[in-house]
């Protein structure tokens with residue numbers, strides 16, 4: 001054939017790559033450089049633990065960026081996926097599948113606002129669908145100009161163009177301008193800023209109740225209640241992005257339950273699939289009617305395998321009382337982090353979050369060094385800025401795992417304290 005690609009015999013035999021650095025170096029040659037990758041390759045995982053290709057065991061405090069709330073390769077999820085893939089994986093969306101209907105029914109019942117579901121493959125794709133649904137509902141009902149959406153400074157809604165346009169972070173947006181028009185950005189937890197952004201063309205407000213990528217910024221209950229009130233008064237749709245806060249992460253199945261509100265459109269993804277790709281939009285009945293055949297779709301969205309995993313995830317929550325247990329471990333981790341803050345008041349600026357979605361912010365940019373050092377100590381950690389480490393462990397994490405983390409952080413903070421003293425001396 002006319003290919004100019006030189007064939008490397010090793011490419012056909014991945015078993016030749018048995019070391020972390022071997023695969024890392026090969027990966028750097030063939031995969032686009034879109035992530036700051038670490039030279040560790042995970043070969044196996046079980047619940048809150050990971051093993052690299054050389055057999056080293058790690059505790060995961062990121063759960064794949066908040067996807068594995070029920071743990072990695074959870075036996076019950078794996079069994080449900082295996083059972084489904086041996087029957088049918090992708091019936092195509094002009095036919096229902098048992099697992100898709102089961103998952104939709106469960107989500108509609110659990111949310112309890114008479115919602116119908118649209119399934120996508122990811123968070124960003126679900127956000128795109130929510131933007132389209134809000135625009136369609138509002139422009140059908142009012143006029144063609146009523147398509148503006150208000151989102152918030154420091155938010156994160158995904159990397160596709162609509163989702164990126166909603167993501168009010170200049171450094172992420174400016175590389176890809178021009179973006180989708182029709183977005184206004186308000187300040188988080190600032191009602192005046194929202195009121196000042198609303199006009200007759202506003203169709204929706206899109207918000208994360210706890211900003212995840214933005215640094216674990218928790219919204220105030222009064223602020224969210226007021227947003228809900230304004231939205232009701234003006235028939236503006238309240239879209240809650242629970243891609244990261246969803247499914248037990250904040251001590252409730254859905255974070256909005258902590259705020260005593262009802263969303264018009266709820267967006268889920270990440271942990272719903274127990275590791276399988278899935279996204280979901282859940283919209284109240286009056287709103288979801290704006291989508292009719294031909295208005296929206298997704299070839300793989302809601303495929304039978306991902307939906308079977310989703311059903312198993314929801315069943316697992318119920319069967320093992322995972323939320324009640326995670327509330328306890330969440331409180332434990334929070335109290336331990338707060339003790340570190342007291343002990344190292346000179347180094348730790350703030351501890352914040354809810355449930356098992358927590359962050360520690362330092363007074364100096366030491367987060368990167370702590371992440372790299374954590375990996376050497378077999379802890380998988382994630383930073384959201386040079387100053388802040390975010391904790392999104394599987395909800396099955398236990399106190400012993402947390403104690404190991406705290407011992408490590410204590411050691412690092414002591415080192416940083418000592419080096420600060422040395423510099424002063």
Ligand code: PLP
Pocket residue numbers: 065122123124125127156157158159208212213241242243244245269270
């Ligand atoms: N929304 C929120 C709140 C997220 O945290 C993310 C991803 O981190 C997304 C949307 C985008 O999801 P995905 O990466 O699945 O496209």
